[in-house]
Amino acid sequence: MTATDIRPTTDALMKSQAPKKPMNTGQFIRWLLLFLGGIAMIMPIAYMISTSLKWPHEVYNLKLIPDEPHLENYTYVLEDGRFYWWFVNSMIIAVITTVCNVIFDSLVGYTLCKFRFPGRYIVFIAILSTLMIPTEMLVIPWYLMSQQFGWLDTYWGIMFPGLMTAFGTFLMKQFFETVPDDFIEAARIDGLNELQIWWTVAMPLVKPALAALAIFVFLGNWTAFIWPLIVTNSVEMYTLPVGLSSFGDEADVAWELIMTGAAISTIPTLIVFLIFQRYIIQGVVMAGLKG
Amino acid sequence: MADLAIRNLVKRYDRTEVLHGISLDVEDGEFVVFVGPSGCGKSTTLRLIAGLEDATSGEILIGGRVVNNLEPKDRDIAMVFQNYAIYPHMTVRKNIGFGLRTSKMSTADKEARIDEVAGILGMTDLLSRKPSQLSGGQRQRVAIGRAMVRDPAVFLFDEPLSNLDAQLRTQMRLEIKKLHQRVGNTIIFVTHDQVEAMTMADRIVIMKDGHIQQVGTPAEVYHKPANTFVARFIGAPSMNMLSGTVANGALRLGSGEVLELGLEADDGHPVTVGVRPEDLHPGAGPALVRGPVTVREPLGHETLIYVGAEGQEVIAKADGRTPPEVGEEVTLTAALDTLHIFDAATGDALR
Numbered sequence: 001m002t003a004t005d006i007r008p009t010t011d012a013l014m015k016s017q018a019p020k021k022p023m024n025t026g027q028f029i030r031w032l033l034l035f036l037g038g039i040a041m042i043m044p045i046a047y048m049i050s051t052s053l054k055w056p057h058e059v060y061n062l063k064l065i066p067d068e069p070h071l072e073n074y075t076y077v078l079e080d081g082r083f084y085w086w087f088v089n090s091m092i093i094a095v096i097t098t099v100c101n102v103i104f105d106s107l108v109g110y111t112l113c114k115f116r117f118p119g120r121y122i123v124f125i126a127i128l129s130t131l132m133i134p135t136e137m138l139v140i141p142w143y144l145m146s147q148q149f150g151w152l153d154t155y156w157g158i159m160f161p162g163l164m165t166a167f168g169t170f171l172m173k174q175f176f177e178t179v180p181d182d183f184i185e186a187a188r189i190d191g192l193n194e195l196q197i198w199w200t201v202a203m204p205l206v207k208p209a210l211a212a213l214a215i216f217v218f219l220g221n222w223t224a225f226i227w228p229l230i231v232t233n234s235v236e237m238y239t240l241p242v243g244l245s246s247f248g249d250e251a252d253v254a255w256e257l258i259m260t261g262a263a264i265s266t267i268p269t270l271i272v273f274l275i276f277q278r279y280i281i282q283g284v285v286m287a288g289l290k291g
Numbered sequence: 292m293a294d295l296a297i298r299n300l301v302k303r304y305d306r307t308e309v310l311h312g313i314s315l316d317v318e319d320g321e322f323v324v325f326v327g328p329s330g331c332g333k334s335t336t337l338r339l340i341a342g343l344e345d346a347t348s349g350e351i352l353i354g355g356r357v358v359n360n361l362e363p364k365d366r367d368i369a370m371v372f373q374n375y376a377i378y379p380h381m382t383v384r385k386n387i388g389f390g391l392r393t394s395k396m397s398t399a400d401k402e403a404r405i406d407e408v409a410g411i412l413g414m415t416d417l418l419s420r421k422p423s424q425l426s427g428g429q430r431q432r433v434a435i436g437r438a439m440v441r442d443p444a445v446f447l448f449d450e451p452l453s454n455l456d457a458q459l460r461t462q463m464r465l466e467i468k469k470l471h472q473r474v475g476n477t478i479i480f481v482t483h484d485q486v487e488a489m490t491m492a493d494r495i496v497i498m499k500d501g502h503i504q505q506v507g508t509p510a511e512v513y514h515k516p517a518n519t520f521v522a523r524f525i526g527a528p529s530m531n532m533l534s535g536t537v538a539n540g541a542l543r544l545g546s547g548e549v550l551e552l553g554l555e556a557d558d559g560h561p562v563t564v565g566v567r568p569e570d571l572h573p574g575a576g577p578a579l580v581r582g583p584v585t586v587r588e589p590l591g592h593e594t595l596i597y598v599g600a601e602g603q604e605v606i607a608k609a610d611g612r613t614p615p616e617v618g619e620e621v622t623l624t625a626a627l628d629t630l631h632i633f634d635a636a637t638g639d640a641l642r
Contacts, residue, residue, distance in 0.1 A: 185343050186376035190437075191364030191393035204380040 045266075051259035059255045073260040083261060085236050086243035091268065092155060093228075093239060094221040097162050101217040102210055104164040109172030110198050114184060124173070130166045139230060146231055157231045158239065162221060168213050175209035176202060211276035218272045222265070240265045293354030293367070293444035294319045295340070295477060300349035302335055302501075309335055311501045312349065317494075322471050322478045326488035327498035327524070333481045336498075337447050340479060341370050354444055364393070369438035370447040374454060375430045377422050377437065383409075384418040387436040394441070408436045411473070428459045435467070439474070448480040452487060464490055485525050489513070497521050519638040522565045522631055528595065531571060531605045533564040533579065534635065542632065545601045548578050550627060556634075556641060563638070565631035568595065571607040573615060576624035580605050584615050598623060 023031070051059060053069040061067075077083050112124050142161050143152075151157035179202050187197045203210070228239040238246065244261040247254040295317040302310040310332045317323050325333040338344045340351055342363035351358050358366045369390065377386045387408055391401045409415045412432045422430055431451060438446055448467075452460045468491050471478055482488055488495045489509045497504045497512060497520075505517040516522035522530045535544045537560040542550045544564065556562070566579065573596075582600035587609075594614035597604045598621060607623045615621050632642040 180374060180376070182372040182374055182376040183378065185341075185363075186370065186372060186437075187389070188343070189341060189363040189368065189370050190390045190441075201378060204378070207380075 048259045048262055048266075051256055052263045054256050056254070056256055073256050074264075077257055077260045077264065082235060082238075082243060083264075086238050086240045087265070089155070089158075089237065090222055090240040090265070093159050094218050094268075096155075097159055097221045098214050098218045100159075100163040101165060101168050102214055105168030105213060106172040106176075106203065106206070106210065107198065108164070108169045109174075110176050110202055112169070113173045113176040114179075114181070114202075127166045127169050131170070135226065139227060142227065143230060152231060153233045153237050155237075158228050158237075161227060162217070162224075165217070168217065171209060171213055172206065175206045179205045207279050211279040215273055215276050219269055222269055293477060294321075295445055295479070296350075296352040297336070297340075298350040298352070300336065300339060300351065301347045302332070302339060302344065303347040308347075309501050310339075313498075313501075313503050315496060315503065315506065317477060317479065320475045320477055322468075322480065322491060322493045323496060324480045324482060324488040324492035324494075325496045325498060326482055326485055327504075328483060330500075331498040332501040333483075333496075333498050334449055337370075337449055337479060337481045340366075340445070341368055341447050342366050367444040368447055369441055369443040369445075370449065371431075371434045371438050371451045373450045375434040375451075377430055377433050379422050381421075382418065383414060383420050383422070383425070383433050383436075386422070386433050387414075387418075387440055390437050390441040404440055408440045411439070411470070412436050427455050428463060431455065431463055432466075435470070439470075442476075444477065446476050446478045448478065450482055451480075452482070453484070460487075467491065486527070489525065495525075497524060499524075515640070516565070516631060517640055519563055519565065519633045522633070522640075526567055528568050528606045530565045530567050530631070531580075531607075533566070533601065533605070535562050535564050536560065537562060542630075544579060546578055546581055550577055550630075552627065552630070552632065552642065554632060554641060561635035562641060563633040563635045565633060566625050566629060568606040569608050570625045570629035571605070571623050572625070573607065573609055573621045574624050577627065578622045579625055580607075580623040581620065584617050584619050584621055587614055587617055589614070596621070 046064060050064050050066060052073050053071070054061075054066040055068060055070070055072075058066055058068075108127070112120060112127075138161065146152050146157045146160075151160065183201055183205070184197055187201045192200065223241055224239065225241045225245075229242045229245075232238055232242060235243070235246070240261065244258045244265070247257040247261065297313060297315045299312045299314055300310055301308065301312050313332075313336065315323075325336060327333050335344065339346050340353075342358065342361060346359055353366055353368070378389070381389070384405055388401060388405045391404065394401070396404070405418070406415065409418055412435065414429070414432055414436065417425065417429060422433065425433065434451065451467075452463055455463060464487060467478075467480075480487075480491060492509055494506060494508055495512050496506050499520050505512055505521045507515070512521055512525050516525065516530075519532065523532070533544060535542050537543075537554050537556040538549065538558055540551075540553050540555070542552050542554060542562065542564065544550070554562070564579075571579065580598055580600045582598045582605070584596050585599045585604060586597040588595040588597075589611065591611055593611045594609045596607050596609045596614060598607060599605075605623065607621075609615060630642075631640065633640055
């Protein structure tokens with residue numbers, strides 16, 4: 001563990017309190033670019049919330065502040081029974097998939113990283129190579145598989161392609177490289193079996209990676225659209241993104257309702273992020289431990 | 292506690308053989324230090340004893356029992372690693388207690404054992420701390436505590452002091468030695484530092500290129516090195532090596548001096564003469580080296596002088612108050628019984 005200490009030194013803290021110098025051109029351009037980037041990030045969210053407060057006739061008016069803001073859309077969406085179904089479906093799928101990814105990706109990543117066995121490299125390359133196949137290409141084989149196994153329109157059908165990901169495996173393998181072999185060997189001498197070593201020694205040391213993986217997987221599954229749309233038929237099995245897109249009728253898309261649903265559905269992602277962000281920071285501090 | 296034996300131990304990685312059939316007997320309660328330059332096979336030997344690597348051939352016996360096919364946890368050993376291998380996410384108490392996780396002791400007994408070990412190591416106040424709140428020396432003590440808590444037959448130390456600064460290293464060296472005197476377990480200690488080896492060991496095992504060069508007490512390896520490698524490796528500054536030939540059982544040196552040593556070797560046989568800097572000094576007597584002083588290193592009570600002769604620099608010790616000047620021609624001499632004679636071809640000691 002030779003990572004450098006990330007805590008600011010006393011000197012750095014002193015400097016940050018020094019009187020501010022006038023901004024030069026380079027700094028101005030940097031701040032301007034950051035400001036523009038910030039606007040680009042915030043505008044969609046601002047429009048989402050703004051639209052969710054508008055009446056249908058105002059939706060195509062691009063004013064950010066609605067003329068007559070109201071919460072009727074929220075009442076409508078929350079009183080519509082379907083929304084709960086979709087919310088619960090999305091939650092079940094995202095949580096189970098996240099847990100599975102955290103366990104399976106790290107198990108495989110750990111094995112590929114810390115064990116020497118014939119074919120190890122081939123297995124790793126095979127897993128990596130699946131990263132190069134776009135989802136659109138996989139959707140048809142997945143569908144045929146689901147159909148043959150009778151998984152169409154079930155949770156299992158929605159979840160199975162994402163229970164383990166090549167990206168997650170790669171991420172975890174790379175992070176396990178940072179765990180010194182001594183830690184694992186010490187635990188082996190202390191009498192732990194390989195699964196115990198993975199769980200009690202290796203996993204706590206890669207918490208930041210696990211947190212990052214959990215955020216990625218949760219967000220990915222929470223917002224997944226194409227596959228849940230294809231594999232589900234009944235309205236009760238829809239996930240939130242699929243369900244929300246079905247608001248409105250053939251003649252018109254009810255943007256104000258979609259945006260309302262979207263605004264509500266960002267809440268769990270925010271919570272997930274806030275929970276795991278803490279671990280990411282903890283992890284960085286831990287990685288700063290010398291010796 | 293138990294004795295340890297190694298019989299014809301061979302380790303091969305693919306086609307590269309790194310240990311060429313070494314054998315060694317370690318007595319119960321003995322403190323044995325493996326020392327040698329990087330890549331000499333000392334750490335590999337330790338890892339084979341620990342069971343972290345499989346031996347290609349040969350046997351390892353702990354307490355008279357062949358352990359080659361046993362898992363590390365079943366060998367009744369504990370190991371302290373170079374980077375301590377203490378877990379940053381656990382408190383000191385949990386780290387020390389980690390070795391007891393799989394033991395069948397009751398929780399109360401485990402706690403008592405952890406407290407006992409912490410007491411021996413003077414860490415009772417630190418038990419609730421995390422490793423990040425400890426100094427290097429304290430972390431090292433935690434690592435030792437984790438090894439001690441199981442009371443293993445054999446302790447294995449893999450260069451445990453090399454991450455510490457010089458002062459702390461000296462202090463920990465002493466602590467480990469005291470600990471050994473107190474608990475009396477068999478210890479195998481690996482280091483590349485000959486001072487550590489000399490100061491701590493009951494017996495030193497000097498290794499080079501996968502072969503054991505010599506096994507002996509610190510005094511034996513210092514005063515009776517088996518070959519030129521051991522002679523150069525042990526002692527600082529290292530032993531001076533002069534060339535000479537045998538003539539009628541006498542030694543003829545490059546300086547022209549002939550010394551009657553009664554050597555049993557053929558006439559004209561080339562030999563290497565080793566003499567330690569502390570035995571070599573300016574003065575009257577057989578002239579081993581003649582040449583100008585090139586550098587002086589005053590150490591207070593004495594001065595190291597470098598003398599250019601025979602195309603090399605010879606180090607000698609001179610008086611601390613009136614050492615010869617740089618550039619001054621000096622004649623260096625030594626008592627004949629302090630000379631080490633080696634075969635120039637094989638490097639093995641002749642006398």
